[in-house]
């Protein structure tokens with residue numbers, strides 16, 4: 001019964017006058033990509049982090065014409081929006097945050113009435129524009145971003161590797177793009193886009209779309225213009241830009257890497273398996289539909305490990321370990337080209353549909369390229385992360401995959417749930433139905449829903465219709481609703497390979513019982529080192545820390561994940577000899593996953609840690625991206641401005 005209602009609701013997305021084809025359950029081959037993507041209208045697809053009312057009027061395309069001004073730290077120019085209005089709609093509501101709007105006109109330049117409503121610290125403010133006509137129409141907004149726009153980080157030359165030129169990078173997910181683009185900033189409202197961006201010479205501009213002017217075009221006054229196009233409808237959080245002294249190197253037929261010249265050799269070497277990864281991903285779940293797959297290795301202040309911007313994955317340089325041991329990150333961002341970018345969570349309450357699917361897919365790519373052993377170790381680490389998240393959860397609600405509104409922070413819930421429990425759910429289905437059948441289903445799922453939004457309910461309906469197919473026994477075995485809607489861990493969970501870390505676990509308990517640190521450590525895989533460090537008791541006597549530190553040379557770890565795991569342990573135990581390494585780590589990169597937990601732990605230790613945190617944060621804060629700094633400022637470490 002339930003699935004019938006859902007399918008009916010799904011078919012009811014249509015906005016009058018919109019030429020989207022009916023969604024239903026028909027397969028939509030790549031050649032028939034909808035030009036205007038459907039909007040879901042079910043209650044669970046309503047995004048509470050947007051002011052947009054897409055059933056009345058929705059943005060279908062954005063054309064940006066912007067200048068980058070490094071002196072004032074602003075982008076400024078125009079955004080021309082193609083809007084599709086339902087009959088009788090008089091206005092369109094957009095999202096904006098801190099934008100300084102100077103005019104809004106129709107396509108011919110005739111002024112339109114507009115107003116910015118009350119501002120919310122998180123959502124920003126609604127920008128309401130009176131529509132010039134009926135049906136499909138164009139509005140043009142002249143504006144500039146505020147110097148503190150949260151999506152944008154303007155780096156001084158000193159903050160780059162080359163130290164000579166400034167740098168700009170953006171981060172849109174989840175709701176930050178409204179600080180530099182006035183549009184309907186909701187993952188369920190897909191839009192095509194184009195851009196013309198000017199920057200001072202010799203800076204290069206790259207974006208998450210097709211590059212139409214590889215060398216740029218003269219734009220006067222010592223500037224060049226770069227043009228881009230994304231002709232497939234994408235969620236607006238996926239529009240991204242970077243500008244700086246950038247060099248490029250091919251990695252394969254359709255893959256390549258951008259980075260600062262000083263970083264190019266190291267980046268290209270670490271990324272040498274990228275083309276193979278794309279091939280492995282295609283062999284699993286169907287054609288890569290975005291043309292090129294390039295990556296950009298950013299300056300170390302980039303707040304995430306990676307961001308799956310279409311055609312151009314953004315990466316932290318902290319994944320470069322010299323031995324490709326952290327390229328699971330690349331597999332992850334690449335996998336989002338299917339789970340996330342092709343089929344997209346309609347709201348952030350369903351982030352697991354992006355991140356859980358992607359973490360599962362990441363592991364399948366890793367297995368295809370590096371073998372079962374490495375993949376099963378990485379899957380076992382992910383299981384540990386989930387177990388930790390389940391244990392630490394403040395309330396059961398936050399351990400559900402489909403997050404209730406109270407826990408559906410747009411920044412995603414606990415990653416141990418959204419990423420790891422999500423992936424383990426899919427691994428559980430795989431173990432029940434068998435890999436062949438599961439892979440065939442997943443591949444067809446991406447085809448059926450390509451370029452469309454997705455909800456938990458819609459996924460379950462699709463799964464029941466196309467995989468379970470009324471098999472009552474199978475339905476019972478899968479425990480689907482429990483996995484998606486209930487807290488905790490269902491009893492049918494597929495357990496990780498018990499042999500994955502057998503040796504490491506022996507070494508870990510021997511050490512805990514008083515033995516020396518494991519002499520094999522240096523030869524272990526990164527996953528093994530992480531399992532060892534994370535399985536040690538959180539409180540250790542100083543002499544054990546000294547033994548670890550000296551025996552395993554942890555303060556000098558060149559692998560940032562290993563260094564992070566060690567520093568967490570060191571901080572929890574007030575281990576002074578790790579402070580110089582800690583200070584170096586916190587003042588040379590700004591990845592939230594690393595700096596967040598370490599600075600928070602220091603700040604929470606009023607006697608030993610807090611003074612260290614105050615001193616280091618004063619030095620580190622200028623390096624951090626606005627979203628990283630905004631989170632950490634809440635700890636009250638910086639003197640009030």
Ligand code: BES
Pocket residue numbers: 173174303304305306307308328329332333336355410411412419593
């Ligand atoms: N899409 C995420 C990054 C993100 C999540 C940005 C939520 C804003 C809000 C990206 O794909 C991601 O998951 N990155 C991870 C790496 C991954 C290997 C787990 C990260 O940044 O650590």
Ligand code: ZN
Pocket residue numbers: 332336354355358
């Ligand atoms: Zn991800």
